[in-house]
Amino acid sequence: xxxxxxxxxxxxxEYLEQLRCSLLRFLSQNSTRxxxxxxxxxxxAAAEGRPELDLRRTELELEYLVxxxxxxxxxxxxxxxxxxxxxxxxxxxxxxxxxQ
Amino acid sequence: MKKPRSDSRLxxxxxxxxxxxxxxxxxxxxxxxxxxLLSRGVKTSxxxxxxxxxxxxxxxxxxxxxxxxxxLLEGLKDRQPELSAxxxxxxxxxxxxALAIExxxxxxxxKTQKLSLERRGLSQEERxxxxxxxxxxxxxxxxxxxxxxxxxxxxxxxxKEIFGLA
Numbered sequence: 001x002x003x004x005x006x007x008x009x010x011x012x013x014e015y016l017e018q019l020r021c022s023l024l025r026f027l028s029q030n031s032t033r034x035x036x037x038x039x040x041x042x043x044x045a046a047a048e049g050r051p052e053l054d055l056r057r058t059e060l061e062l063e064y065l066v067x068x069x070x071x072x073x074x075x076x077x078x079x080x081x082x083x084x085x086x087x088x089x090x091x092x093x094x095x096x097x098x099x100q
Numbered sequence: 101m102k103k104p105r106s107d108s109r110l111x112x113x114x115x116x117x118x119x120x121x122x123x124x125x126x127x128x129x130x131x132x133x134x135x136x137l138l139s140r141g142v143k144t145s146x147x148x149x150x151x152x153x154x155x156x157x158x159x160x161x162x163x164x165x166x167x168x169x170x171x172l173l174e175g176l177k178d179r180q181p182e183l184s185a186x187x188x189x190x191x192x193x194x195x196x197x198a199l200a201i202e203x204x205x206x207x208x209x210x211k212t213q214k215l216s217l218e219r220r221g222l223s224q225e226e227r228x229x230x231x232x233x234x235x236x237x238x239x240x241x242x243x244x245x246x247x248x249x250x251x252x253x254x255x256x257x258x259x260k261e262i263f264g265l266a
Contacts, residue, residue: 029159032166034196044158078190078263082235084197 020061022048024095027071027087035074035084038062059083070094110144110152122156125149165199172246176259179252191242191263198239238262 026044030036042058062085065071070091074084110121125133130146130153137144173192177183183191245258 025155026158029155030162030166031159032162032169032196034166034169034193036162037197037201040197040200074193076190076193077186078194079235082197084193 016061019045019050019053019057020065021095021098023058023061024065024070024087024091027085028092028095030086035086037082037084041085065091109142110148111155113142118156122153122160125153162200165196168199169195172243175246176255179246180256180259183256191259194235194263195239195242198236202236202239 022045023041026041027036038055038059041062042053042055045058046053062071062073062083066073066085068090070088072086072088074086076082076084110118113121121133121137124136128136130149133149134144134146137149169192172195173188176191177188241262242259245255245262248255250258
C-alpha cells in the first residue's frame with residue numbers, strides 16, 4: 001500500500017470509527033484506577049492491523065472520544081504532556097449498545 | 101433488537117467460566133476449544149474465541165499491573181505517610197503507565213517510532229519518545245527505592261527527586 005493509499009484509508013470514516021471503537025474497547029478492559037498512556041493504546045491498536053498508526057493520530061482520536069464524553073484524560077501534575085486516558089460511564093454504555 | 105456478538109456472549113460468562121475458558125485456550129487450539137465449548141452447550145465461532153482470548157488476556161494483564169502498583173504504593177505510604185493522596189496517585193499513575201509501556205516490547209516500538217521520525221522529522225513526537233523513555237526509567241528507579249534499605253526520609257527525598265517533586 002502506498003503512503004497516499006494509506007492516508008486515504010486512515011482518514012476514511014469507516015477506518016476512524018473502527019479505530020475509535022478499538023480505543024474504547026482497550027480502555028474498557030482497564031479496571032484499575034489508573035489511566036492508560038497514549039503510547040500503550042497506540043501499540044494495542046497497531047497490533048490489530050494498523051501498523052502505520054502514530055501517536056498523533058491516536059491522541060487526536062482519544063481527544064475526539066473525550067469531546068463526545070466517551071473517554072476522559074487523567075489529570076496529572078508530573079509530565080502532563082504524557083497523557084493517560086480512562087473510559088467514562090457513557091463510553092461503557094456506548095460499547096454495550098454496540099455489543100462490544 | 102440487535103443480535104449479540106458471539107464474542108460478547110463469551111465476555112458475559114461468569115468469571116469462573118471465563119477463567120476456565122482462558123485456561124483451556126492456553127493448551128488447546130481455537131477449533132478444539134470451540135468443540136469443547138459446544139460439548140458444554142456454548143455455541144461460538146473461532147473468530148469470537150480469538151477475540152475473547154485477546155480481550156481476557158489484556159484485562160488480566162492490566163489487573164496484574166494494577167495490583168503490582170497498588171502493592172508498591174502501600175509500602176510507600178507505610179514508609180512515608182506524609183505524602184499527599186495526590187502525590188501518591190501521581191506516583192501510582194507514572195508506575196502503571198511505565199509498566200504498561202514496558203509490557204509492549206518498548207524496545208521494538210521505540211526503534212520503529214524513531215525510524216519513522218527520522219523519515220518524517222517530527223521533532224515533537226521525538227520529544228514525546230524521549231519523555232516516555234524517561235518515565236520508564238523513573239518507574240524502574242522508584243521500584244528499586246521502595247525495595248531498598250534507605251531510611252524513610254532518604255526514600256522520600258529520592259522518590260521526589262526521581263519524579264521531579266522536590
